[in-house]
Amino acid sequence: MNLRIKNCIWCNGALPLELQFEQLFSIKPLTFANICKECWQQILPYKEAGDTCKACGREVIKSDMCYEAKQGIEDNFQVGFVRVSQMGFEEIYCYDCVRWLEVYPRTLLEHKAVLQYNDFFREWLYRYKYQGDYRLRLVMRDFLRTFYRNYVDYQWLILPSSPSSMRERGFNATAALLEAADIAFMCPFEYIGDGQKQAQKDRLSRLQMRQPFSLSDKNFEKLSQKIIVFDDVYTTGRTLLHAKSLLREKDQQEARKAVNISIIGVSLARDQQLKP
């Protein structure tokens, strides 16, 4: 625990280090908040409210349109499409996921968000990832911890940064987050990439991006049956799906394993972008 922090790492306001009554008697190590209450309240855990996409959790407005009839409204990301599942239930999917369903099986799309995507999160992402303020990994520590409790039996995987962003940023954004939250993880993938920085690409070129990762058989054998692939933000789902489909391919190649592995994608938040 870094006791040097005396100001809120988010707003730089004063941060009183108050000893709680229960801490006097607790045998747990002392931890202090590193972000002040006002800032803390702006971070909201993900909650399913209203209509959300069944796969990625994006908030959508349900439309009566069948997903086959999606043509013509391509730039409206708020529309939720109805799709009848194999079991006969009506399920709502967002525009991105409808398109993924044409390429990938439904089980591969499974995604959970830790937090709501709001203005705070957008700014946090900017300051953490693009400005490179390494301290801000601590902001998400407790939220990730809480989330982790429900997924302890999973093996957490992260994705490698491209060498150029690693050089620029100086740290792996997702690894630093999990380290701060004290979650064990590994990175079996290798970055082979296509050299372009993802955040700088527009939507279309992101979607058309080729598989930037590779996975050796040796690394794959180390993995367990239940896998979480963790990323910081879910924008189109492209990156996570690349990683997940790679795992799935390997899994199907290996006949030794009797049961299919289960893979969940987890990100801090689902980008609620409204415009392309």
Added chain:
Amino acid sequence: MISTFEKALSLLEGRLLTYHEVVHTLTEYQLNQHLSDLLERADKQPTILTKPKMCCQRCNNKVLDKFEQLTADKHYCLNCLNMGRILQGEYLYSLRERASHVPKKSASELLTWQGQLSAEQARAANELINSLADPQHPHSIIAVTGAGKTEMIFPVIAKVLAAGGRVAIASPRIDVCRELYPRLQTAFAYTDSCLLYGGTDTPYDSVPLIVSTTHQLLRFCEAFDLLIVDEVDAFPYAGDESLHFAVKRAVKSEGKLVYLTATPDKTLEKAMRKKEITSTTLPARYHGFPLPEPVYYWLGDWRKAIRKQQKNSKLARLLKEFSQTKGVKLIFMPNIYLAECLFAWLQKLLPQQSLACVHSKDCDRKTKVQAVREGTVELLISTTILERGVTFPNCHVCIVGAESKLFSRAALVQMSGRVGRKQDFPTGTLIYAHEGVSLAMVSARKQIKLMNQQARARGLIK
């Protein structure tokens, strides 16, 4: 026509940039092919010195607590983080200006401003031009609000520009910069100019005339022959040592530094007493009318009145009466939360008035201020962000909660200075509505009265 490499060189002249910033600047002009040549030509210095003491070479931060460790041997500076991360082990690139480009016009041709300086303004302008001979000491102009500070710097800018020098006008406030820039553009129509602030759309260009926030000066090094800092006592410049450092570094060693303000703070007053800074004082407004003096008005518990939306409170009665005044009405509030609460209430209380509310977290404040100027909004609730640099004709001010400790003497004087700035409407209502008079209120009123007295003694007021 200069070669593209010359252009690339000129973009780095007088600047102090990280590698990423160099790349970014070149990308804006599609000159990336010159990157390696340019970096070779440039002076290179490490971003963070570790010996004898940790020191950020961009913002001169030496406080160990304001460095964060990234990896074992890599720290970054937290003090100037919002200007882009400064990482240990990287370099800052700069390039000395090679030769000044002398324009083919004289000072009087460069200045396309049609107006006429008043006798007092001309006196200040002349003293400013004379002070150019002494680059060792900064010069300060202490001029009351509405004295026409901007106009009196025009002659000296024209003179420096005509001699081939580079000029920058910097202010701590973005709003002040935005306000200044169009005025300078029209005053120097033949001169290329550029406006710099965080989040601007227009990229940096190597032009002779720059309007910038003081923060942006962190990216300059020995760049300007004349640097004018407007509103030196405003947040965040006052009390931020790294910005003071940046300003001093941005001026060439033989260049001149000028401070402008209506409300000098203690450090400036002290430096003036010690004769480290020469100064000119202008106690009267350009139109020759005295500064409006504030009226105190006791409100009682006005926070409660807002919270409970009491229709019979003194606050409600005052604001109802205040809203009857013709012209632009400004209501200043101590903080954003109270401003928003009052806004919500006044919308119910004064349904026939067109209201708006601005504060620092408001993204639309540019358009709202514009709406006030166009007359579509008559009553504007604001926090201290509009205390400086804005001019509305026929403006009236009511400061609610004037006793708040967030309103310093300088803030009160500046807000009072929004009233009666135009020749056509030289007076107006000015109310300090309070719940107990504060020391800052007393000294603000005292200062306003003192300036009026001085002006009267010198026969400057009609």
